[in-house]
């Protein structure tokens with residue numbers, strides 16, 4: 001015990017993060033209100049506030065959240081999740097308000113991850129838009145729909161930096177980069193909680209940044225797996241995105257399932273109290289992840305009583321689904337094994353969250369059928385869904401301007417995604433109705449009714465029914481085609497032979513990414529590869545349109561197709577957006593936020609790696625593979641357009657600066673192609689010499705520039721010496737004088753560079 005205290009103390013000094021804006025003056029009125037309320041509360045009522053059961057369904061086998069209504073009436077519930085609609089929420093809230101002694105309202109949480117009823121692209125897709133105002137708008141729209149449906153708390157944003165595409169939950173986050181991930185975290189918190197962070201507005205929700213912390217670094221990309229990481233790596237790379245959400249005023253935090261250097265996050269006092277609260281100044285509420293307290297027993301942290309105490313003392317305020325706070329805490333206090341002050345503190349934080357939402361004044365927050373009818377899936381939201389879907393798509397390759405398609409062409413559309421609806425809205429779209437999603441085929445028929453298009457399914461998404469059933473146990477909709485795999489391929493090949501161009505729409509079933517969806521092989525399913533190989537034999541140009549929740553390995557596909565468009569899971573307006581992109585009504589502008597490897601053997605792979613002492617070269621004893629290059633198939637920041645963009649050399653306003661000064665770096669960007677289009681101009685910096693090794697490149701800025709065909713524009717970045725700061729050998733966040741390289745370009749691997757000095 002003593003030893004861990006010492007280690008913890010040194011970590012605290014080392015992390016070097018400043019206290020956040022949350023450490024503002026306390027709200028005296030709120031304090032007075034809650035003091036008065038808590039003075040009336042029994043210990044049972046206080047512990048009841050810490051309980052967060054699921055009502056609706058359970059994911060981990062046995063139905064854990066039994067008899068929730070009864071518990072609400074007894075004051076044994078502080079909030080519930082997995083219930084929505086004005087009626088269902090009102091019914092439960094009435095139980096709390098009318099049946100309990102102190103009439104304390106409930107929180108209503110839900111996994112609103114990429115839209116509530118109107119579903120936007122999966123977060124990894126949204127991040128590829130590099131469009132922060134757009135991302136903020138999607139979160140705002142989601143909050144508006146969620147509150148109209150009675151919710152007041154969303155379990156989002158998920159800001160886990162992830163560099164291992166085997167991990168299925170990469171679909172839920174903003175990719176591999178710390179700086180970009182932090183911008184996204186801020187945009188989403190502002191979207192959910194409102195620009196002014198006024199949580200009393202009827203359309204604002206408590207956001208919940210998750211999964212704190214480092215969940216994206218699970219060993220071997222296997223979900224829930226161990227995380228063991230140096231303090232430097234977590235401080236530089238993995239923690240800043242959570243910190244950015246805290247600084248943006250996020251109201252709640254979810255502690256993660258994984259262990260961190262030997263202590264599970266849900267029991268990690270250093271993480272949840274020393275770092276999050278004491279150092280970062282977070283003053284909101286922490287909830288555990290689903291049954292995470294119970295899972296501490298599997299981690300080997302003790303019995304029910306021990307793990308309940310550990311979790312509370314570590315800094316969790318609400319127990320999601322384990323029922324161990326309500327089961328154990330009172331007994332622990334009675335046995336003098338737990339100081340009641342921990343219960344008081346957690347209860348206060350839960351009540352504060354309710355107070356901030358204005359629930360004590362209006363527990364129903366103006367929920368009404370009318371508001372739900374007007375606000376949910378209205379024209380404005382659907383238009384936003386289409387815009388977001390278009391802007392998230394990434395053109396990975398386009399030989400000989402195969403895309404956009406020309407409407408007079410004879411086109412064979414092939415693949416399990418062409419008529420698909422079920423998968424379009426992706427994972428974590430709980431309240432989204434896939435039957436309302438626009439399939440590509442329907443969009444096509446609506447827009448081009450008299451064209452020479454043929455359709456053949458060509459393949460099932462997977463040929464393994466048992467695996468399909470496992471992917472999403474709550475959904476029995478996906479069944480194998482009655483035709484044999486060979487017959488499906490034959491039919492597709494026949495269509496292809498008659499066509500000018502073949503569009504193969506392939507990918508993952510939505511359940512192949514997301515939670516508990518790790519894959520060791522991240523290629524297209526083998527049966528779909530077989531289809532593609534057969535199509536290749538026809539010699540027709542192939543456009544591959546992908547739908548998937550993670551970077552895939554696509555070397556064969558890259559070598560054997562003319563064009564590849566990554567659409568992720570595009571959401572409710574998927575079909576319309578894909579049709580507009582394929583036929584050139586929208587010129588694709590998305591850029592990857594996660595590296596696509598050549599082979600899974602390169603994983604983890606990310607653009608801002610270090611040099612090593614033996615950088616790759618033709619020499620034998622250098623850092624490389626014998627069988628493949630070190631470079632990825634598609635690097636971070638990559639994404640083509642139907643037009644072409646030219647970059648001039650980089651001009652610097654000066655070649656040396658002093659601390660506190662700025663320099664301007666500019667390029668002339670020219671649209672040198674035939675289409676109007678948008679380019680994301682990226683700025684990277686490298687610190688050439690440091691007291692610790694520095695990455696080869698780090699993203700420090702970007703600008704989205706729209707240019708008409710033939711137009712040029714000077715794009716200028718203001719670089720400040722804050723952009724040059726890093727955690728030095730003493731973990732002090734500072735600059736060190738010396739040489740720097742600055743890069744501006746179209747992706748992390750396609751840049752122009754210039755040198756400057758920090759004096």
Ligand code: BGC
Nearest residue numbers: 059111155210211289290515
């Ligand atoms: C996931 C969380 C989610 C929670 C509640 C967990 O299994 O890890 O991301 O918010 O369930 O549904």
